[in-house]
Structure formats: structure tokens, C-alpha cells
Amino acid sequence: MIASGLQTTGAHVREVHDDFHGDLLEVSMGPHHPSTHGVFRMQVTLDGETIVKLKPVFGYLHRNHEKLGENTSYLGSMPYTDRLDYLNSMTNNWAYALAVEKLAGQPVPERAEYLRIILAELTRLLNHTCLAGFLLQDSGASGTPLMYAFREREKILDLFESLSGSRMMCNFQRFGGCRTDASPEWLAAAKKLTDGYGAFLDEYERLITGNEILMARTQGVGVLKPDLAISAGITGPMLRATGVDYDLRKVDAYGFYSRFAFRVPLGDHGDTYDRYMIRVLEMRESIEILQQAFRDLPAGPIMDPKAKLRGFRPKTGEAYGRIEGPKGEIGFYLISDGTPNPYRYRVRPPSLINLTVLEDLCLGHTVADAVIILGSIDIVLGEVDR
């Protein structure tokens, strides 16, 4: 039977008894399912309540992002990148701007780099807070943790709105800088939020982290082995939860991350609980980075004076720009043929690649665990399907 090939690791993996086999049951979870985080579908084969096969079905939100990118000017694709991973528009903007800046050899002024780091770390706080809320929602803590998370999210969105004019779709980065400068009042408000965020995390952790039910539901569930994670190309908190020390902020040191002192939290077991804890710890490191950035933020222009916005045509060539987004390595690969539009426009979406190991994580667990495992992978369907 299929069951004999199962990996039986972890305390919560149930053994399938071969002498008591009924029929296997096929269940289609999604695309309309409250816990699939959008329009994702899992074609699950069940033996009793245990998953013996899981086939992910994508494409329900395929919005032709890459094709549209090839038919739009370089700058015209910037608003589309907002809608890739719609929780983290600021980091998507940065990754795309970085790719184009590499392509065109465009320098970025110092203040703009600092602003980018501030906004990226605020985005990381936002994303990880939302993930913690959604994960708890998926595990059955209906309402309360998500309300706490969204309360903080609104505070960060207020900052984004006052800076860029939009709550979610910020469209903020430009090739060679940023669109608007942060006023002293904005910086003071952002600093106040950062200073208070640690208290929120303490409150949230008191509520959640030591919770017995959460530990029972997540510890030993969905264990990802480091070698599988590396060979599957997993990045971001999901990779670091397995104990692999790989953070593009350290590896690439893009922007000015080399000037900042911060630690990269690593997990030990690679289970769902570790993936949750990694995010909480990363938020604490993000607060450290933010405080250093507010301290060191230099004065100066936010836009390179030689940057060209109208009639932007990079020379022929190709470039790949990547940053450590909140979900993992988000990268943009561009080929230019000297025209105003890219010849090829390709996104490396962390959500999609992290999702590819879903079956390996879910085999041997129950349906209810699959929901939590999916929640801990942290997908956004706009990025998975593009």
C-alpha cells in the first residue's frame, strides 16, 4: 500500500495499520475553503483521517503578471509588483527596483537605501504579525489572535499610507531612489511604533507562545528536513526554521544591511512550531534593525539626480535582483533588448517554491494538521499563481 512508504517521524505522526484498510477517500480542499489563504486547492487522498497523498492545484489566480510585464514599460510594472504578494508591497517594489538598477547600473542615494531598509523591516513586521494571526486562526483560535495582529497591522498601514498615499499598494520605490521623502513627523511616528512593538510582541507571546494547545497542535507537525529544504530551494523563515543559516541580508548584504548589527534566528526541529517561533524572533531582530536605521538615517536626496524616469531604456543585457522578503527570496529576472519594455520578465516567487514541499510535510498527518502546515508555510496566492 501507499502507507508503507510513509516517513514515520515526529510524535504526532500516526501509524497506518495495514490490516484495517477501508477505501481511500479523495477530498478536494479548495479553491473555496476558508483555510487555504485564497484560491488554492489541495487534492487530498485520505486513509481514514490520515493524508496518504496530496496534490496541490494552482492557477486559480493566474493574472498574467509576467506577460503583462513584458508589454509594459519598466516603471509601469512597478504597480503590478505591489499586487504580487499583496501583504508586502514594499519589499516587492524593492526587489524589482534592485533588478532594474542592476540592469541599468543605477546608483541609489544613501538616504533612499536607509528608507528602503526601514520600509522593508516594517513590512517584515507586518507580514510576520499577520502570519502569526492567520496561523492561530487556522489552528482554531478563532478571532482573537487575528484581531491582535490586525490591530498592529493597521498601525503600520497608517505609516505606509501617510508616506506613499496607499495602504496596501504602495508603489513607492523608483529606479534610483524612492518616490517621496519621509518627514521628521513620519519618522517620529515610525520610531514610536517601533519602540512600542516589543511590548506588543510580549503581549502576543504571553497570549500564544506558551499555549499548551498550540504546542500540542504544532510541535512535531510538518517536520521539514534541512537537506530536503535545500534541495527544494526553500528560502526565508521556512528554511531557517530547519536550522540552515541562510539569510540574503547577510549573504548578499544588499542595500546597507552590512552596516547593521542583527542576528539571524535559526530553528532546531523544522516543525510548524519552529516556523512560528522563527517569525516571532525575526520580528524582534527587525525592531533592532529599525532602531539602528532611525538612529543613523542620513540627510540628503532620496533620488539620484541622474536617474531617468521618462524614456527609460536600459542597455541590452540581463540582471537578477533578489532580496530577503518576509516570505523568502523574492527575485526578479529581467532581460533587456534596449527597448522601453523588458524582453523577458520573470519573478522568483518565494511562496510558490516554499509550497512545493507541502506534500512532504503533510504525509502521515491529519487533515486538520495540513491546514496548520499550510498556514505556517505562509503563502499568498497572488505570488504563487502570479
Next chain:
Amino acid sequence: MSDFATTLPTGITEPDRDELRRQGILLTSLEEFYNWGRSNSVWPLQFGLACCAIEMIAASMARFDIARFGSEVFRPSPRQADLLIVSGTVTKKMAPQVVRLWNQMPEPKYCIAMGACAISGGPFKQGYNVLKGIDRFIPVDIYIPGCPPRPEALLHGLMTLQEKIRGQKLTGPDAPRHLRADTTCDYPVPEFGEHDLEPPANSAVWQAPTMMRKEKGQA
């Protein structure tokens, strides 16, 4: 609400009713009572498609608190829902499922097209895989523009829907769909054909707009 309150068959005006209400007498008509109850417990389907779904969730959270309007009960099952909020881009792969969900909802049911994508395809309109508006297949009651609309805009859309429900009659041509014999609550589900959805639109709810052009030589 006031316009049909003043046309009550009893001839009692709004100030009279206020006076009576102060004295502890609630005067109403069956129609008004029925619509009051319906409009204040519109349960939406817990159904997120894309970016707008995040703002829909935000609207149900503490800051915007959709519960003030009686709509906090997001139901995962279409059988228990009154309102379909189409929150995001509908692709051609997803459109049949959306129509099927709409068919599974019991009458009386309403539909809000939230965001530019659900209205017209929005920024992704040029895409080969994006449906150019959900109103091609199901009847939409309220359109909320924006990309994505703010939660306040969703609340405004909901209030507008409540107003619409309160204005509906029990009989006659203004009666809602579920009280009329000549309408269906089942809409044909499109299938993904060789090039496009088959049929590309439901002609009972949507007709292609006609362009008015001036004849040559006309002033």
C-alpha cells in the same frame, strides 16, 4: 428609508411615528419589518479571491468592525450566506467556481463586486486569463471601485446594499428576485473551452455595451 415610510397606507407621517415611538408604541408595516430584519443581518460568504480579501478581513477586524452593521458572521458555507463579496480578480479558471458558489447560495442573496478586478478586470484586464468583470455571469448589486477599496469603502458598499434591501417591496415589480415567479436563482455555469469561457457571458444578465458613433458628415 424615509421615502417609503412617508407613503405608508395608514397615512401616518414620520413625526407621528416618532411621537408614538416615544410613547412606547412601535408602528410598522410587515414589509418594513421584514426588510429591517433582512438588511441588518446580511451574512457574507467567507470567500477571498485576491488582494481585496485582505481588506475584507481588515473590515471585519476591530478597527473597522463590520459587526456594527450586522455582517460580522462570515460563513464558510454558501448554504448559510446571504451576500457574495467577490473580493478580487476572477480568472477564467476561477469563474466557474464563483458562479457555482453563487448558485449554491439560497435566495434572498446579493452580490458585491469589490475592487476594480471584480468590476472590470482592473489593472489585469489585458491579461489573457482574467475575466473582465464578474457581472458577465452573475447579477451584481453593488460595485465598489478601488484597487483595493479601503475597508471604509466596503462598509459604505454594505450600507448602500442595506438601503437597497430596505427599499424592496414584498409584491410588484420592485420585489426582490426571490419573491418573483419569473426569475431564476440558478445561473448557467460557464466552462473553460478551447480559447475562452463557454459562453463568454450570460446574456440574461450582461450585454456588451454598444458604442454610439456619429455618422459621417453629421454635425
